[in-house]
Amino acid sequence: MRKVPLIPTILVVAAALTMVGLGIWQLQRKAQKEALLASYAAAQTLPPMSWPAVPQKDPLPLFRTATANCLKVAAMRTAAGQNVKGEPGFLVIADCVTGAEGPGVSVELGWSKDPNAGRDYKGGLVTGVIAPDSRSRMRLVAATPGPGLQASAPPSPDSIPNNHLSYAIQWFLFAGIALVIYALALRRKWREAGNG
CATH class of the missing domain: 2.40.50 (OB fold (Dihydrolipoamide Acetyltransferase, E2P))
Structure with a gap:
């Protein structure tokens, strides 16, 4: 029976899960950014306002x-x-x-x-x-x-980047690559152990 090293496996799986979590977080940020950009686009159609007399809190009346x-x-x-x-x-x-x-x-x-x-x-x-x-x-x-x-x-709101989808894809790819590399390393280790 092939033995899987416990500590390295836990570390790699934990790292991959963290990367997947970061990818999911970026997808949530993407939805938030899209809502913000939609509010900025809508602000362009609102009637003119006077400059605020007190400091503004978020969200700012941009555009x-x-x-x-x-x-x-x-x-x-x-x-x-x-x-x-x-x-x-x-x-x-x-x-x-x-x-x-x-x-x-x-x-x-x-x-x-x-x-x-x-x-x-x-x-x-x-x-x-x-x-x-x-x-x-x-x-x-x-x-x-x-x-x-x-x-x-x-x-223009078009000047504000919304690249959260590409960041999410990167994190998912990093997680997948980490798991593939670890699986290849295990396979090589088992092969060497089988030949030894």
């Missing part, structure tokens, strides 16, 4: 049209981005004060090849689309570019 009043520019910054033609360059972002209290608003004024462009922006009423922002969680992408800037690429 919805909004209006904000930049009372004063507190800081200017840039981020890598594209214009409406898809050319790479710099997105010029103004971090604004909206009142004595509140979260303020980050306004993406537009795009330029020059990172110092648009620095003469003084604020005012801005209408645009709410997009994700790595620093302030969300920013308002101005529908009309600021002085000396071109329109930046409009934000």
Whole structure:
């Protein structure tokens, strides 16, 4: 009778089960991401809103049209981005004060090849689309570019990746490969033991 080593078998099976569990988790994340993307697509059809006066909790109102009043520019910054033609360059972002209290608003004024462009922006009423922002969680992408800037690429839910299915498939494949390799190693060990 061929003997199966207990500890290595337990370790390999446990590892394979963990990988299968991770694959199932990725499938659940896929369903959650699809629901989130559907809500973002629906947000594009909602009526315009005023910029939130208090910090937003999840879910953020991303991809919805909004209006904000930049009372004063507190800081200017840039981020890598594209214009409406898809050319790479710099997105010029103004971090604004909206009142004595509140979260303020980050306004993406537009795009330029020059990172110092648009620095003469003084604020005012801005209408645009709410997009994700790595620093302030969300920013308002101005529908009309600021002085000396071109329109930046409009934000779209299509830019958010949903690659959870491919991750799930990878985890299932890793589990299968681990089991196949272990089975081949056992077979070789048994063959060598039979020939010895």
